Amino acid sequence: MRPIRDVHSYANPGETRVAHAALDLEVLFRERILRGSVDLSLDRVDPSAAAVVLDTRGLDVHGAETSAGGSGWTAARFELGTADAILGAGLTVPLRRGDDRVRIAYQTRPGASGLQWLEPAQTAGRRHPFLFSQSQAIHARSWIPIQDTPQVRLTYEARVRTPPELTAVMSAGGNPEGRRGGEYRFAMPQRIPAYLLAIAAGDIGFASMSRRTGVYAEPSVVEASAREFEDTERMMEAAERLYGPYRWERYDILVLPPSFPFGGMENPRLTFATPTVLAGDKSLVSLIAHELAHSWSGNLVTNATWRDFWLNEGFTTYIERRIVEEVYGADAASMEAVLGRQDLEEEIGRLDDPDEILHIDLTGRDPDDGATRLPYEKGSLFLRSLEELFGRERFDAYLRGYFDRFAFRSILTEDFLDDLRTHLLASDEGRARRVPLDAWIEAPGLPEEAPRPSSPALDAVARIAEDWSAGRAAPDSIPFGKWSTQQRIQFLRRLPTTLPPARMAELDAAFGLTGSRNNEVAFQWLLMSLRSGYAPALPRLEEFLVSIGRRKYIKPLYEELVRTPEGLARARAVYARARPGYHPIAVDTVDRIVGQPA
Ligand code: BES
Ligand code: ZN
Numbered sequence: 001m002r003p004i005r006d007v008h009s010y011a012n013p014g015e016t017r018v019a020h021a022a023l024d025l026e027v028l029f030r031e032r033i034l035r036g037s038v039d040l041s042l043d044r045v046d047p048s049a050a051a052v053v054l055d056t057r058g059l060d061v062h063g064a065e066t067s068a069g070g071s072g073w074t075a076a077r078f079e080l081g082t083a084d085a086i087l088g089a090g091l092t093v094p095l096r097r098g099d100d101r102v103r104i105a106y107q108t109r110p111g112a113s114g115l116q117w118l119e120p121a122q123t124a125g126r127r128h129p130f131l132f133s134q135s136q137a138i139h140a141r142s143w144i145p146i147q148d149t150p151q152v153r154l155t156y157e158a159r160v161r162t163p164p165e166l167t168a169v170m171s172a173g174g175n176p177e178g179r180r181g182g183e184y185r186f187a188m189p190q191r192i193p194a195y196l197l198a199i200a201a202g203d204i205g206f207a208s209m210s211r212r213t214g215v216y217a218e219p220s221v222v223e224a225s226a227r228e229f230e231d232t233e234r235m236m237e238a239a240e241r242l243y244g245p246y247r248w249e250r251y252d253i254l255v256l257p258p259s260f261p262f263g264g265m266e267n268p269r270l271t272f273a274t275p276t277v278l279a280g281d282k283s284l285v286s287l288i289a290h291e292l293a294h295s296w297s298g299n300l301v302t303n304a305t306w307r308d309f310w311l312n313e314g315f316t317t318y319i320e321r322r323i324v325e326e327v328y329g330a331d332a333a334s335m336e337a338v339l340g341r342q343d344l345e346e347e348i349g350r351l352d353d354p355d356e357i358l359h360i361d362l363t364g365r366d367p368d369d370g371a372t373r374l375p376y377e378k379g380s381l382f383l384r385s386l387e388e389l390f391g392r393e394r395f396d397a398y399l400r401g402y403f404d405r406f407a408f409r410s411i412l413t414e415d416f417l418d419d420l421r422t423h424l425l426a427s428d429e430g431r432a433r434r435v436p437l438d439a440w441i442e443a444p445g446l447p448e449e450a451p452r453p454s455s456p457a458l459d460a461v462a463r464i465a466e467d468w469s470a471g472r473a474a475p476d477s478i479p480f481g482k483w484s485t486q487q488r489i490q491f492l493r494r495l496p497t498t499l500p501p502a503r504m505a506e507l508d509a510a511f512g513l514t515g516s517r518n519n520e521v522a523f524q525w526l527l528m529s530l531r532s533g534y535a536p537a538l539p540r541l542e543e544f545l546v547s548i549g550r551r552k553y554i555k556p557l558y559e560e561l562v563r564t565p566e567g568l569a570r571a572r573a574v575y576a577r578a579r580p581g582y583h584p585i586a587v588d589t590v591d592r593i594v595g596q597p598a
Contacts, residue, residue: 001045001151004412006305007363008138009149010081010090015049016042018147023158027168027201029129032110032117034199038144039103042095050095052102055141055148056080057088058112062105064091068098076102086366087138091145104145114139116259116583123202123257124218124275128166130202132256132272134265134585137306137367140194151304151410153191160184162201169216169254171198171267177206177214188268190248191408193302198267200254209233212246217255221275225255228278228285231327235289238326239319243296243400247407251292259549261583263287266294266316274550276519283485284520286324286336293319296403304410306367310358311416313371314379315399321380335486337384337453342493344377348445356444358382359413368585382440384451389431390424398424413441458490465494475510485518492524497531504534514540523553530560530567538570546578549586554578558593572597 003014011018020041025034042052064078074096081090093102108115118130133143141148160168164182169175172188205219207226210233215225232251240246253271255278264287265272271291277284297315317340325333348356351372358378362370387395401423406415417437425432439447461483467473480488492513499507508514513525514537526544529537545554561571575594579587 003045004149004151004304006149006151008087008306008367009147010053010055010087011147011149011152012049012051012053013045013147013149013152015044015046016052016095017045017152018052018054018154019043021144021146021154021156021197023144023156023160025158025199026161027131027163027166029117029131029163033107034112034115034143035107037103037105038146039101040146042100042102044095044100047097051092052095053147054091054093054104054145055088055138056091056145057083057114057139057142058109059091059142059145060107060109061091061145062107064093064105065103066093066095066099067101067103068096070101073103078104088141106145108143111584112139112142113584113588114142118202118257118259118581122259122581124220125203128203130200130218130257132200132202132254132260133198134261134272134583135197136195136265137309137371138195139585140197143199144194144197146194146197148194149305150193150195150302153193153302153408153410155187155189155191156197157187158185158199160186160199160201165203166201167204167216168199168201169204169270170200171196171270173249173269175216175250175252175270177208190268192268192299193410196266196268196299198265198270198272200256200272204254212236212250214250214252215255216252216270217275218257221255221278224278224280225253225275228280228282229253229288231282231285232288232292234327235292235323238323239292239296242322242326242396243319243403246295247300248295251295253288253291258547259581259583259586261549261551261586263550263552264291266291266298268295268299276548276550276553279485279518279520281485283518286320289323289327290316290320293323300403300408301406302410304412304415306362306370307360308411308413309360309367309370310375310379311411311413313376314358314382317376317380318383331455331457332484332486334453334455335458335484335490337380338455338458339486339489339493340377340380341453343373344381344446347373347377353444357442359441378440378446381446381450384453385440385447385449386420386424386435388451389434390428394424394427417441457484457487461487461490462494465491469496475506478510480511485520488518488521489524492521492528495528499528499532499534501532501534504529504532505536508534508536513537519548519553523557527556527560530557542574542577545574546581549578549582551586551589554582554586555589555593558590562593568594 018040022039025036064076065073066076067073079092083089168184170186172186174186205222207222208214213232217225260274293316298312303311321333516522526541561567
């Protein structure tokens with residue numbers, strides 16, 4: 001494995017590379033601390049290199065020991081470098097000749113950026129505390145001293161202790177299904193990058209959905225979750241038909257409390273998901289298709305650096321829609337693709353040119369800054385353009401081969417491009433000449449020939465939105481109640497940016513928008529209500545912001561709020577109530593918008 005320069009890590013994998021981690025951790029809820037040790041097995045790539053360098057962020061390191069072959073442990077004089085606000089601090093442990101193990105005793109701090117500790121009041125059951133991790137992009141280092149660069153892949157095992165009435169789960173084999181008792185053991189025998197290390201603990205129940213799929217969640221939401229996600233097995237079968245065997249044995253989903261800052265996170269064998277997708281009608285389960293797709297694009301073939309993030313998310317967004325097409329039909333997939341291109345155009349309107357480049361330079365920046373809609377939707381359109389040009393059959397065969405060739409490896413954008421040239425473009429030079437590779441990968445904006453997904457079902461809705469806006473359609477002539485969630489979103493998006501409050505009231509009365517329990521619809525409506533100064537939606541807005549911590553929703557709502565002086569005052573007041581319940585990542589985002597509370 002050649003070492004790759006990763007501007008987001010201190011590690012030295014070209015010299016000494018972590019191959020396996022054995023964690024031993026105790027979950028201390030009262031102190032909000034994980035305490036224990038990690039025992040790392042090392043590959044001495046360059047035997048003359050006399051140290052291993054790990055990443056840490058805000059860890060309290062108690063001691064380091066090294067050993068050759070796991071016996072004769074000797075204390076080592078470790079050195080913790082100065083801390084950088086984004087990267088944290090490098091931890092250098094000197095090695096003697098032959099040392100191939102290092103054990104670090106450590107504990108986390110209550111403010112660890114990769115962990116959220118919830119009070120009982122912040123959970124659905126309100127009786128027990130809850131903990132969950134979120135390691136992507138570079139937060140694993142805030143709860144494990146590790147080589148936190150995705151070019152390094154490791155296997156892991158863990159022993160985790162919790163209070164006896166609680167359950168711990170991890171992104172590994174050995175999840176407890178219904179078992180309790182306070183001591184849990186996990187093993188991940190496939191090599192994964194550090195950003196896929198994950199843990200959660202709390203009052204967690206389990207429901208099986210099929211031989212190899214199940215749901216973990218707080219007991220009061222387990223059944224609803226299992227119903228919402230009952231098509232997971234069919235999604236897996238569809239993905240396997242397209243891209244080859246699922247290589248991780250089980251696929252379970254952990255439904256988290258609503259402060260989870262993302263929609264989903266593809267932790268291997270155990271996707272973490274927001275409860276905001278529990279719409280009751282499966283209308284938001286493309287999120288599961290997405291996280292499942294990462295079992296190929298991301299977890300099997302991984303971006304080697306965060307500059308190559310689009311390889312993870314662009315491929316995954318493309319595959320997500322192929323899975324949706326297989327399970328829910330071409331019309332459903334087209335609707336998602338059309339809404340995706342809308343998101344992309346909006347994002348391109350907001351971003352500066354350098355941030356519109358798939359192969360983005362993130363030097364000196366937080367890699368989370370690169371997680372805009374751009375790598376997802378532009379990356380997906382790029383793959384779709386190849387599919388359209390070469391035909392589905394050839395492109396599907398290419399992608400399947402790509403996953404086999406790079407399975408369990410971390411790759412650069414250049415590796416993909418070489419592979420694409422060799423295995424797809426070379427077979428048809430005429431078509432290959434029509435692929436503007438440079439415009440897709442290295443230039444801002446979108447190439448002129450970028451695909452324009454279309455959906456007759458959404459076009460019809462757009463016309464109705466226009467008719468109503470122009471005063472040509474009465475609300476009771478609009479079949480809003482019969483529309484899918486995606487059509488409802490399209491309807492709201494196709495209304496004028498602002499409407500007079502009376503017109504907003506007309507829609508609200510007809511379609512009950514302020515009361516919508518579908519979070520995507522509610523979000524779209526609340527955003528529009530803010531733009532239009534529609535006051536009757538404000539109590540719902542506040543409830544939404546206080547009860548949900550998903551960044552995709554709260555960020556645009558706060559941004560819209562702070563545009564006016566009254567809005568800013570309202571933002572401050574509601575944020576003061578909401579902030580204690582938000583995840584550190586969400587707090588960081590909203591602090592920048594609203595300002596830190598006094
Ligand atoms: N891997 C991402 C989440 C992520 C990206 C976390 C970058 C931290 C840094 C996950 O697969 C994802 O893309 N989630 C989306 C949902 C998806 C349906 C687009 C999200 O959370 O919004
Ligand atoms: Zn993703």
